[in-house]
Amino acid sequence: MKIALIAHDRMKETMVQFAVSYEPLLKQHQLYATGTTGKRIMEETCLTIHRYLSGPLGGDQQIGAMVAQNEMDFIAFFRDPLAAQPHEPDILALLRLADVHNIPVATNLATAEVLIRSIEQGDLAWRKMIHGHRRVD
Numbered sequence: 398m399k400i401a402l403i404a405h406d407r408m409k410e411t412m413v414q415f416a417v418s419y420e421p422l423l424k425q426h427q428l429y430a431t432g433t434t435g436k437r438i439m440e441e442t443c444l445t446i447h448r449y450l451s452g453p454l455g456g457d458q459q460i461g462a463m464v465a466q467n468e469m470d471f472i473a474f475f476r477d478p479l480a481a482q483p484h485e486p487d488i489l490a491l492l493r494l495a496d497v498h499n500i501p502v503a504t505n506l507a508t509a510e511v512l513i514r515s516i517e518q519g520d521l522a523w524r525k526m527i528h529g530h531r532r533v534d
């Protein structure tokens with residue numbers, strides 16, 4: 398599975414704790430992150446993560462490009478619910494595309510924990526079928 402890990406600044410510590418807690422599970426998957434989130438996680442775990450640009454510089458859009466191709470299987474995006482972001486349109490675009498392609502998104506720790514355990518149980522195995530029938534039109 399391809400998993401994206403993204404967190405706004407005040408949520409990064411929570412994301413790091415999530416990654417540390419589920420490191421054995423996460424390391425079985427291909428991981429992607431926006432720039433600073435990926436850097437923080439890699440500093441605190443042994444996970445290998447493909448890092449895109451920082452969110453405000455286009456990282457959300459780069460992950461969004463994968464989502465647009467229906468290539469991302471799960472997104473953990475810990476948004477800061479109490480602070481406006483300069484790149485809000487990019488964030489909304491990413492979430493909109495995830496809905497277009499019915500891609501599971503967790504915007505907080507509680508949901509991320511439920512979904513990551515679902516992945517472990519094979520509940521998202523149907524995503525593998527999608528890859529054989531990718532829509533490009």
Ligand SMILES: O=C(CO)COP(=O)(O)O
Nearest residue numbers: 431432433434451452453
């Ligand atoms: O801004 C972000 C997501 O919208 C996250 O970007 P960074 O991981 O680079 O801080």
